[in-house]
Amino acid sequence: MTPTLRILYRGPLSSCNYGCEYCPFAKHTEIDAEHDADRRALDRFVAWVGEQRDRRISVLFTPWGEALVRKRYQDAIVTLTNMEHVEKIAIQTNLSCRLDWVERCDKSKLGLWATYHPGEVAREKFLAQCRDADRRGVRFSVGSVGLKEHQEDIAALRDALPEHIYLWVNAYKRQMDYYTPDEIARYTQIDSLFPINTERHPSEGEPCQAGQTAISVDGDGVMRRCHFVRDPIGNIYDSNFADALQPRLCKNETCGCHIGYVHMDRLGQYELYGDGLLERIPVKPVWRALPMSP
Numbered sequence: 001m002t003p004t005l006r007i008l009y010r011g012p013l014s015s016c017n018y019g020c021e022y023c024p025f026a027k028h029t030e031i032d033a034e035h036d037a038d039r040r041a042l043d044r045f046v047a048w049v050g051e052q053r054d055r056r057i058s059v060l061f062t063p064w065g066e067a068l069v070r071k072r073y074q075d076a077i078v079t080l081t082n083m084e085h086v087e088k089i090a091i092q093t094n095l096s097c098r099l100d101w102v103e104r105c106d107k108s109k110l111g112l113w114a115t116y117h118p119g120e121v122a123r124e125k126f127l128a129q130c131r132d133a134d135r136r137g138v139r140f141s142v143g144s145v146g147l148k149e150h151q152e153d154i155a156a157l158r159d160a161l162p163e164h165i166y167l168w169v170n171a172y173k174r175q176m177d178y179y180t181p182d183e184i185a186r187y188t189q190i191d192s193l194f195p196i197n198t199e200r201h202p203s204e205g206e207p208c209q210a211g212q213t214a215i216s217v218d219g220d221g222v223m224r225r226c227h228f229v230r231d232p233i234g235n236i237y238d239s240n241f242a243d244a245l246q247p248r249l250c251k252n253e254t255c256g257c258h259i260g261y262v263h264m265d266r267l268g269q270y271e272l273y274g275d276g277l278l279e280r281i282p283v284k285p286v287w288r289a290l291p292m293s294p
């Protein structure tokens with residue numbers, strides 16, 4: 001049987017209800033025509049997935065901005081999780097939306113990648129959303145960018161979350177040598193997998209599943225290996241799109257983002273995450289191994 005095709009979908013949407021100061025989509029709104037274009041692209045993608053009945057498919061939505069505040073994305077996920085040949089539908093979200101729509105999903109196939117933005121939402125409010133998702137039986141990971149000034153807040157979130165929920169920390173890599181050894185140790189106590197994310201992994205010439213069993217797809221159906229190698233390799237709306245799914249070596253010098261490097265063969269991340277790969281939930285609760293310091 002052909003291996004599951006994992007698709008990172010990013011359509012034209014580029015707006016968000018939050019205002020993170022480092023983000024180009026902060027508080028950005030779109031005109032009706034832009035929303036219509038995003039809706040058409042999304043509808044076409046969902047219909048295409050529905051037609052691929054001879055192939056197992058998983059999707060991670062990685063929108064520019066926040067998609068789950070839009071009913072069309074909630075409906076798309078409901079539809080996709082209820083397709084028999086679909087294995088997993090996951091989405092990156094700030095978790096600010098109401099969650100009643102998840103009841104229409106096949107929740108065994110749903111995964112949320114929920115990011116906490118300490119400057120945008122009170123911790124208690126975000127935690128209430130996490131508890132709601134947990135009560136509804138949704139599988140999700142929670143995480144945040146590990147800025148120095150947010151360390152206490154993220155530690156407090158870890159303490160307050162139910163133990164079975166994984167909290168990841170994304171290393172801030174825009175500044176060289178940003179962390180002191182103590183800060184790395186502290187974030188590693190919060191997320192035992194933090195050290196993997198602090199590195200830009202040398203990737204040039206490395207075998208990677210991106211382009212073979214994982215692809216990135218935009219609103220026009222253009223296929224790329226991943227979000228980080230810009231050359232198109234085909235288009236899912238062409239009847240022969242599958243011809244492009246071939247083993248390839250990485251062309252980039254390094255790969256520093258979780259949604260990319262998990263597909264590099266040598267890092268062994270498929271074994272670590274298993275079927276929680278897209279929503280970033282490790283198979284074993286590795287995060288419980290490290291007791292928090294007082």
Ligand code: SF4
Pocket residue numbers: 016017018019020023024025026027064065066094117
């Ligand atoms: S929640 Fe995400 S998309 Fe929205 S402004 Fe913040 S970083 Fe940008």
Ligand code: SF4
Pocket residue numbers: 203206208209210225226227228229249250251252254255259260261263264
């Ligand atoms: S190693 Fe990273 S950048 Fe290179 S192909 Fe794989 S996902 Fe893309």
